[in-house]
Amino acid sequence: MKLRPLDITLAALFAALMAIGANIASFLVIGGVPITLTTFFSILSGLILGSRLGAISMTVYMLIGFAGAPVFSQFFGGPSVLIRPTFGFILSYILVAYVAGKIIERSATKTTYMAGAMIGLAVNYFIGTNWMYLAYQLWLEAPEKIGYALAWLWMLPPLPKDIIFSILAGGLAYRIRGTVYKPEKGKGRSIA
Numbered sequence: 001m002k003l004r005p006l007d008i009t010l011a012a013l014f015a016a017l018m019a020i021g022a023n024i025a026s027f028l029v030i031g032g033v034p035i036t037l038t039t040f041f042s043i044l045s046g047l048i049l050g051s052r053l054g055a056i057s058m059t060v061y062m063l064i065g066f067a068g069a070p071v072f073s074q075f076f077g078g079p080s081v082l083i084r085p086t087f088g089f090i091l092s093y094i095l096v097a098y099v100a101g102k103i104i105e106r107s108a109t110k111t112t113y114m115a116g117a118m119i120g121l122a123v124n125y126f127i128g129t130n131w132m133y134l135a136y137q138l139w140l141e142a143p144e145k146i147g148y149a150l151a152w153l154w155m156l157p158p159l160p161k162d163i164i165f166s167i168l169a170g171g172l173a174y175r176i177r178g179t180v181y182k183p184e185k186g187k188g189r190s191i192a
Contacts, residue, residue, distance in 0.1 A: 007053055014045040014057035015064060018093070019071035034073035034086070035158055040165035042093035043120040046100030047113060047173030054097030062090055085140060088131020089124060096120040110174050117170030121162055129155050 003011075021037030028035040046054035061071065070077040072090060081087050103116035133151035 003053075003056075007056075010049055011053055011057035011060055014041065014049065014054070015061040015071075017041045018045075018058070018061040019064070019069075022071060022073045023075055029074075035161065036073050037165065038073070038089070038093060039096070039121060039124050039162045040169050042096040042124065043100050043117050043166055043169040044173055046097035046102075046120060047104055047116055047169060048176065049097070049101065050105055051098045051101030054101045055094050058093040058097045062094065065090070083135070083139060085132040085135040086128065087135070089128035091131065092124045092127035095127065096124045099123050104173075104177075108177060110171075113174040113177075114167065114170040117166040117173075118163075121166040124162075125155060125159075 018038055018041050021041045022034075024037055025035050042054075042058055045057050048054070049057060065071045065077045065081060066079050068078045072081055073086070076084075081090065097120070100116040100120035103119060104112050106112070129151055132154070133146075133148055136146050136151070
């Protein structure tokens with residue numbers, strides 16, 4: 001995939017939006033999980049930019065954070081994020097964008113945009129929650145008697161917010177489809 005200047009600009013834009021979304025309300029922490037808008041922006045990047053460019057933009061966001069820029073929730077950055085219980089969510093954003101984008105690349109209907117958003121949310125929760133559980137079991141000092149069910153219970157408070165914002169991402173991406181990119185036969189996505 002050859003990246004054009006527009007592709008690089010859009011990938012950078014979504015990486016910046018992720019940094020804003022990670023910290024806009026990150027002072028709210030419920031059960032060790034910061035409340036952010038990163039799921040919204042990762043889904044939106046896949047639905048607007050497509051699978052490859054969306055995944056690239058989320059990879060850029062993650063690499064900026066690894067380099068030490070305070071772009072992760074609660075203005076955190078650096079390679080030590082790898083051992084934090086919420087790193088699974090950061091890692092999942094790449095796959096969320098890819099999967100959401102792949103779904104709408106096959107069929108760009110309102111239904112597939114919503115399906116892509118909801119499947120992206122499911123991918124985010126599956127990877128993030130399982131990583132959090134493993135982190136507490138293997139290398140972090142876990143609260144007593146933390147079980148797999150408790151890890152999922154911790155994710156219940158942000159779930160309604162993430163469902164609402166996933167639906168908003170699907171609707172917003174569907175409404176603006178074709179204004180950024182439009183499909184071109186045999187050439188993938190190109191400028192509208």
